[in-house]
Amino acid sequence: MASKKPVFKPYNRDQLMAFPPTFEELIPADHTVRIVDKVINAINVGPLLEAYHIRGASNYHPILLLKVLVYGYVTNTYSSRKLAIACRENVPFMWLSGMSKPDHNTINRFRGVRLKHALRSVFEEVVKYLAAEGLLSIEEVYTDGTKIEANANKYTFVWKKAIATNKEKMKKQLADIWDYAQSVATVEDLLPEPPTAKTVSTESINAAVKKLNEVLANNDQVDKKTKAKLRYLTKNYPPNIEKYEQQEAILGERNSYSKTDTDATFMRLKEDHMLNGQLKPAYNVQISTSNQFIVNYTIHPNPSDTLTLKSHLQQHEDSFGQAPKTLTADAGYGSQENYSLLEKKEIEAFVKYNMFDKEQDGHYNKKYPFAAGKLFYNTVKDVYICPMGQEMEYQGNVKKITSSGFEQTSRKYQAKNCNNCPLNGACHKSKTNRIIEVNVDLKNQKQRAHEMLNSEQGIRHRKKRCYDVEPVFANIKQNHGFRRFMLRGKQKVEIEWGLLAIAQNLRKKAA
Known part of the structure; x- marks a missing residue:
């Protein structure tokens, strides 16, 4: 019996075609590169064109370079050298660039110099375009921050x-x-x-x-x-x-x-591969999102989220002419200064304070029955009542200035005869009569925040925050492998994150 021969599909690399395929045929209609092309063609890029002057040799068109960069960040191609290679070898890049072949110096110079004062306006135009399509809201936002390692030597500090x-x-x-x-x-x-x-x-x-x-x-x-x-x-x-x-x-x-990037500050990063909490030069990246689209972003040199909200909200106003109507954030933003700022701007805030989650836990409340916040306050006599029923009298005000220059005022109350009290040692650990300091304004702000957060609307916002803003960072870091900036200096880092933000929004639209 004759053995069967394998059957192969025809392969003739030199076969001539009567109608050779075009790029339009090679790229599917729903390909992400078409979304990038469509959105950038639709938005106003006037500020970018103004970055060029009428002199010298001809340049590659800035829209061409912008599309190449944005699509590069969409596809995790961050290196200017890899982008230059892609424009020569990768079909979507070749289609997007119209077969132009900018070298890596051109791409890098465009990213670091030409986009310096224009990328923010491009990002804002993309956000407005998506808002007009009903994909996001610039009025209801969810805010969070993360720390991303700088392109700097961690030993030159x-x-x-x-x-x-x-x-x-x-x-x-x-x-x-x-x-x-x-x-x-x-x-x-x-x-x-x-x-x-x-x-x-x-x-x-x-x-x-x-x-x-x-x-x-x-x-x-x-x-x-x-x-x-x-x-x-x-x-x-x-x-x-x-x-x-x-x-x-x-x-x-x-x-x-860090001496190699003087704008980077040493911070503790959660994604420490050595698992020892080592300090590394990094930037604190703040974003506001809506439906997992990035609406606003700012870069900060300080590790604390508490100090970033003021400038972050100011950037939102500069970008869109108004502050958001609703803002939801975690306990990292719950300070007296921030609550006062949100009240002044008439923003409906669903912002936790530092002890909110623990207060929801019944075990914690049982563990600390003598906490200052649980003492009864007599408004008529202006005294607090200690656990043994003794009055704690007002002793005067205490003023403190925070690191941002915000002044806080607390009222000081002191108990009497703590030495002979049977609860001495359990009520407090001080060797003298117990003293408590009560920041009345902050106490009232926390009470309002507690009511807002536990309302039906507040519970909805708290739940949504976990799957609105946090997955955006996870997607950029985990799925797209961006854990370290490639450029140095705060100004260039802002450009790089702006490209990442645009890429995130266009990926989300394509999905």
């Missing part, structure tokens, strides 16, 4: 505390040698105190070093060890203090930065 420590060491060593100089110098040679006594600065260090050299350098009574110290501080202290002042200028209000 500068810490504000280390600078302060080194300046104090310099001050102490100068004071020691100044005291020694006083003992060997005449009365008219030295001032009563060194110039660094009040402040350590370039001027004071230089003045102290100059004066010490005048007194000690050529004095035969000075021992060799002291002269060696004098030579060391003369050589090192002036340049060191100048370096510290430059670093402090870069730090500003921050506690740290």
Whole structure:
């Protein structure tokens, strides 16, 4: 019996075609690249065109480069070199670019320079386009933040505390040698105190070093060890203090930065592959979403979400001419300053405070029965009643200034005869009579937040927040593998995240 031969489909690479296929035939009608092309063709890109000047050689069209970049971020192609290769070899990119072949320098320069002042307007136009289609709302948003690692060396760090420590060491060593100089110098040679006594600065260090050299350098009574110290501080202290002042200028209000990206601050990242909570240079990315579309984004150098809300809301107003009507956020934003800001802007806020979730837990309430928030307040006498029924009298106000400059005022109340109380040790741990501080404004704000969050509408917003804003970060980080910025500097990082935001919105529309 004859064996059967395998059957193959025809393969002839040199076969001529009467009607060769076009790119239009090769790309399906529902392909994502067509969404990118359609949306960018439909929006106003005037600010982008204005970034070009009428001089020099001809340029690749900015709409071409914008489409290539956006589609690159949609398909997880972030490298300018890979984008340049894709324009030569990848069918959707070749169709999108009209067979143009921009090199990686052109793409990178366009991303880092031309988009510097234009990408925000492109993002806003995309959001408005999607809102007009009814896919999202700019009035009802869900806000959250995440930390993304910067393109910076984690071992080239500068810490504000280390600078302060080194300046104090310099001050102490100068004071020691100044005291020694006083003992060997005449009365008219030295001032009563060194110039660094009040402040350590370039001027004071230089003045102290100059004066010490005048007194000690050529004095035969000075021992060799002291002269060696004098030579060391003369050589090192002036340049060191100048370096510290430059670093402090870069730090500003921050506690740290990386030398390879001075805009990046050291933060603890959840996605730490070493699982040891190591500090890394990063940026705090804030977004507001609606139906998993990104409506607004801002980049911040400070790790705390609490301090980001004010500028984030301001950006929303700058982009769309008005603040959102409704905002939902987690406990990271629940501060007196933020509640006051939301009230001032008349935003319906569903924002948790730090103890909200624990207060919903009955076990927690049983565990801390003597918490200050559970004490009875007598409004007539203005006293709190301690667990044993004794009055805690008003002692005055306490004012505090937060790191952002916001002033908080608390009322202080103190109990009596705690030493003989049978609940002493269980009610509080202080060795003196118990003192509580009550921020009345914050207490009222938390009460209103509690009522809002537990209302029918509040419960709906709380549930929706978990599957509206949080999956957006998960999609960008987990599904699309973006865990580290490629560009350096806050301005370029904003461009990169703006491209990611546009890509997220267009991917969502295509889905």
